[in-house]
Amino acid sequence: GAVVSQHPSRVICKSGTSVKIECRSLDFQATTMFWYRQFPKQSLMLMATSNEGSKATYEQGVEKDKFLINHASLTLSTLTVTSAHPEDSSFYICSARTLAGQMYNEQFFGPGTRLTVL
């Protein structure tokens, strides 16, 4: 099956710094990528949807200036958490979907990035 990678898998940073997380589709072209946030033993909360070459669409309540998303190519999307604070500590998961039959195809998920802000 299709593989999605994330880097880094784990990051610890100081409050006030910015952190960039990369999401790559390794063996397919991802026209649409999704970024989720997950708290321990809870469901995934969709943060934003990004289509290659266009601005991301953010879910209600998600600060677009704080969570910057770039989807510059068909295989790479990045999430930058700007001026991170301890409450931003969470598990961030990206997901990718191909264009072909997009309504019927499953999404492929990355392994997640554990962000800890001190």
Place this chain on the structure above:
Amino acid sequence: AQSVAQPEDQVNVAEGNPLTVKCTYSVSGNPYLFWYVQYPNRGLQFLLKYITGDNLVKGSYGFEAEFNKSQTSFHLKKPSALVSDSALYFCAVRDISQGGKLIFGQGTELSVKP
């Protein structure tokens, strides 16, 4: 709006026994339903999906799910549970009205004891 519900936060099963993880859905139009599994500190892995056709869908790792339109359910099943099946399971529905994004249930933690 489309939604899915997983009524059980946790399911406990003895190894070798059959398991069922429940999911009910609410959609307008045809439902596109998915099951995913998540192991600790990992992303989600696709198990199976229902788009159309046979109500019994077979997926990865011996899992299957039965689509029941009259009961608006899509329960995940496995005839014989393994300890390694212990994980967090998510049911999801694709919301066609919102660009096809997945709407997840709250998750069910499956614990299989030897």
